[in-house]
Amino acid sequence: xxxxxxxxxxxxxxxxxxxxxxxxxxxxxxxxxxxxxxxxxxxxxxxxxxxxxxxxxxxxxxxxxxxxxxxxxxxxxxxxxxxxxxxxxxxxxxxxxxxxxxxxxxxxxxxxxxxxxxxxxxxxxxxxxxxxxxxxxxxxxxxxxxxxxxxxxxxxxxxxxxxxxxxxxxxxxxxxxxxxxxxxxxxxxxxxxxxxxxxxxxxxxxxxxxxxxxxxxxxxxxxxxxxxxxxxxxxxxxxxxxxxxxxxxxxxxxxxxxxxxxxxxxxxxxxxxxxxxxxxxxxxxxxxxxxxxxxxxxxxxxxxxxxxxxxxxxxxxxxxxxxxxxxxxxxxxxxxxxxxxxxxxxxxx
Amino acid sequence: xxxxxxxxxxxxxxxxxxxxxxxxxxxxxxxxxxxxxxxxxxxxxxxxxxxxxxxxxxxxxxxxxxxxxxxxxxxxxxxxxxxxxxxxxxxxxxxxxxxxxxxxxxxxxxxxxxxxxxxxxxxxxxxxxxxxxxxxxxxxxxxxxxxxxxxxxxxxxxxxxxxxxxxxxxxxxxxxxxxxxxxxxxxxxxxxxxxxxxxxxxxxxxxxxx
Numbered sequence: 001x002x003x004x005x006x007x008x009x010x011x012x013x014x015x016x017x018x019x020x021x022x023x024x025x026x027x028x029x030x031x032x033x034x035x036x037x038x039x040x041x042x043x044x045x046x047x048x049x050x051x052x053x054x055x056x057x058x059x060x061x062x063x064x065x066x067x068x069x070x071x072x073x074x075x076x077x078x079x080x081x082x083x084x085x086x087x088x089x090x091x092x093x094x095x096x097x098x099x100x101x102x103x104x105x106x107x108x109x110x111x112x113x114x115x116x117x118x119x120x121x122x123x124x125x126x127x128x129x130x131x132x133x134x135x136x137x138x139x140x141x142x143x144x145x146x147x148x149x150x151x152x153x154x155x156x157x158x159x160x161x162x163x164x165x166x167x168x169x170x171x172x173x174x175x176x177x178x179x180x181x182x183x184x185x186x187x188x189x190x191x192x193x194x195x196x197x198x199x200x201x202x203x204x205x206x207x208x209x210x211x212x213x214x215x216x217x218x219x220x221x222x223x224x225x226x227x228x229x230x231x232x233x234x235x236x237x238x239x240x241x242x243x244x245x246x247x248x249x250x251x252x253x254x255x256x257x258x259x260x261x262x263x264x265x266x267x268x269x270x271x272x273x274x275x276x277x278x279x280x281x282x283x284x285x286x287x288x289x290x291x292x293x294x295x296x297x298x299x300x301x302x303x304x305x306x307x308x309x310x311x312x313x314x315x316x317x318x319x320x321x322x323x324x325x326x327x328x329x330x331x332x333x334x335x336x337x338x339x340x341x342x343x344x345x346x347x348x349x
Numbered sequence: 350x351x352x353x354x355x356x357x358x359x360x361x362x363x364x365x366x367x368x369x370x371x372x373x374x375x376x377x378x379x380x381x382x383x384x385x386x387x388x389x390x391x392x393x394x395x396x397x398x399x400x401x402x403x404x405x406x407x408x409x410x411x412x413x414x415x416x417x418x419x420x421x422x423x424x425x426x427x428x429x430x431x432x433x434x435x436x437x438x439x440x441x442x443x444x445x446x447x448x449x450x451x452x453x454x455x456x457x458x459x460x461x462x463x464x465x466x467x468x469x470x471x472x473x474x475x476x477x478x479x480x481x482x483x484x485x486x487x488x489x490x491x492x493x494x495x496x497x498x499x500x501x502x503x504x505x506x507x508x509x510x511x512x513x514x515x516x517x518x519x520x521x522x523x524x525x526x527x528x529x530x531x532x533x534x535x536x537x538x539x540x541x542x543x544x545x546x547x548x549x550x551x552x553x554x555x556x557x558x559x
Contacts, residue, residue, distance in 0.1 A: 072423075115432035176469055223464065226463060329421055332419050332420035
């Protein structure tokens with residue numbers, strides 16, 4: 001994956017993403033959107049940079065689904081554009097990070113096929129924001145069996161899929177093991193390929209390790225709410241977290257309540273950001289939003305500290321993703337009749 | 350029972366008396382059953398009311414959770430997670446008796462599936478989707494229980510109606526008709542006895558005159 005030579009065109013790409021970042025929606029825009037009706041939101045976003053995608057999809061999709069698909073399509077195009085404009089090690093890092101979307105698409109294809117959904121409806125839910133373009137995703141989609149899809153995906157992403165993982169999946173028919181395998185492999189491989197001796201790579205590694213912390217903590221808390229503890233939790237933990245190492249993860253996995261886990265987390269630097277959300281009320285809604293806010297706060301800080309690194313690029317990509325999420329949260333929230341206060345809590349601003 | 354169809358004999362009278370006794374005891378039992386069913390119905394109705402409230406609460410909560418999941422994660426992600434589900438909810442159907450009436454008994458066998466066995470991966474699965482899945486599982490359990498209580502209530506209502514009709518039929522038709530038939534037979538038997546006595550007196554007079 002990390003095969004490109006040279007440091008990469010940081011100055012050019014950072015300048016481009018900074019210009020793009022300036023056009024992202026700000027807090028006041030979301031406040032305005034909260035006061036709008038669904039047709040008004042559709043019209044508003046058509047006039048706010050999503051015009052091309054809205055017009056392109058309007059013939060096939062309507063209503064709230066149009067907003068969701070158009071915003072995703074726009075995001076996919078922006079990410080592909082950024083990836084195309086990068087060179088050298090910067091390209092390697094951006095491309096590695098965007099593999100996340102390839103995993104999303106793989107899951108959509110495998111789940112759709114397992115359910116028996118038709119090709120067209122699966123294709124509609126794909127977001128080609130990763131390394132794999134539409135042609136490659138079409139190729140995956142056209143394969144007959146799940147096994148072929150997994151093996152072809154492995155070849156495209158240079159990810160080795162052990163036969164026992166595929167066999168376990170074909171025997172049990174559950175996708176969970178394959179999905180978890182790829183999710184773990186994505187992060188472990190990424191960390192192993194990053195050489196911390198280079199400044200930008202060290203920053204990127206740090207960013208990835210913090211993201212692993214977020215994912216692991218969310219996994220631990222979800223499973224805790226399900227009444228799953230100890231080793232049954234540890235098998236889903238991705239190694240390499242920045243603050244949550246194996247020892248702390250085991251401690252958290254063994255904690256019987258969320259409050260007990262909160263005590264163990266009190267030494268971590270994001271504890272202040274999430275402590276209010278760690279309650280036994282049976283919902284992790286606020287915790288998830290708080291972790292996202294912490295994560296973007298961090299990238300914002302690092303992108304100003306290290307302007308000529310991969311961080312400003314990642315910061316923009318995360319913010320673009322959050323813009324798409326926020327538009328969808330507002331539009332779907334209004335459509336479903338969720339009260340404005342709850343929608344505000346769900347927004348990551 | 351039309352009086353023309355009645356044979357006014359002693360055995361018929363005995364038969365009618367036996368039927369009156371049986372009908373009266375049946376009437377008493379039916380009345381007790383009707384009262385018992387009504388008491389049972391009110392108890393089940395209280396349960397049904399509570400179940401309806403629970404269904405409404407759980408439905409509201411589940412819809413709220415799925416709306417949040419669709420908003421935060423997107424309808425595409427929610428649909429994709431739903432595609433991965435492998436678990437089929439299973440219920441066990443049985444029956445139990447309330448005052449001789451069979452009502453369904455539904456037990457949830459497999460409705461709640463642990464997250465690790467749902468079909469999709471655990472890592473990267475959103476808490477919102479998982480909370481929505483849990484809320485819908487809870488709703489399904491409540492719906493199954495509500496279905497049992499509602500069916501029991503409907504069966505009880507039907508049975509009360511049926512028993513009420515039987516009690517009324519016994520009270521206002523069968524018993525009065527049988528009593529009428531008994532009175533008619535007794536009257537006819539007395540009439541026949543009087544006719545016999547007169548006939549015998551006539552015969553005695555004739556034989557004395559001869």
